[in-house]
Amino acid sequence: DAGITQSPRHKVTETGTPVTLRCHQTENHRYMYWYRQDPGHGLRLIHYSYGVKDTDKGEVSDGYSVSRSKTEDFLLTLESATSSQTSVYFCAISVSWTSGWQETQYFGPGTRLLVL
C-alpha cells in the first residue's frame, strides 16, 4: 500500500462541464503522475509532477490541466469534459531504488469517469 487515495472513485458528468479529480499521497513522494486507461491502449501518461508547482505534459495531455500546490495533492482538471475523456484515471507515485535511477511506480485505486 503506497498510501495513495483518489477521489471521487466514480463520477458521471455531462459534456462541457469542468471536472476535477484529486490524488492524495501520505508519504511525501516527489514524483506524481496521472494516467488514463482505455481498452487497447494500456496506460497512457497525461501529466506528471516533479515537485510543488512543477509539472509537465505526458503523451495525451490535450484537454487536461494539472496543479500541485502541496506535496501530497495532485489535481487533474478537465476544463470542459468531452465523451472521449470517458475513461478510468489512475494516479501514481514514483519510488526510486538502487541509487535513485531505477524507479518503480505505485498506483492509486482509480477513478471511473463517464462523460455523457
Next chain:
Amino acid sequence: DQQVKQNSPSLSVQEGRISILNCDYTNSMFDYFLWYKKYPAEGPTFLISISSIKDKNEDGRFTVFLNKSAKHLSLHIVPSQPGDSAVYFCAASVAGAQKLVFGQGTRLTINP
C-alpha cells in the same frame, strides 16, 4: 509510435501449467523493465522488474526474462493459479527519466 507492445490481448492457461506473457519494445535506450498486474476495479500493482544488466529475475512463481538483442521480455508464471487471472502490463523506462511507457496489456485467464 507504440514503443512497448504486448501483441497478445488475451491468453488462456490451465491451472498448474506455465503462463508466458510476452512484451516487445523498440527503444534501445530502455534499461529498466517492469510488470504490473491489474484486477478489475483496482489500480495496477507492481509485480516484478528487471534491469538491463541482467537477463533473468525471479520472485517466487514469477520470473522475468530479458533478451536485449531481440528487444523482448517475457513473464513466466509457474505454476499458474486461479488468482493469477488478471490483466498484465509490461512497462519500460530510461534511467533517470522518471517516466514509464506501458504496453497495451494482456488479459490472462487461468482455467480450473
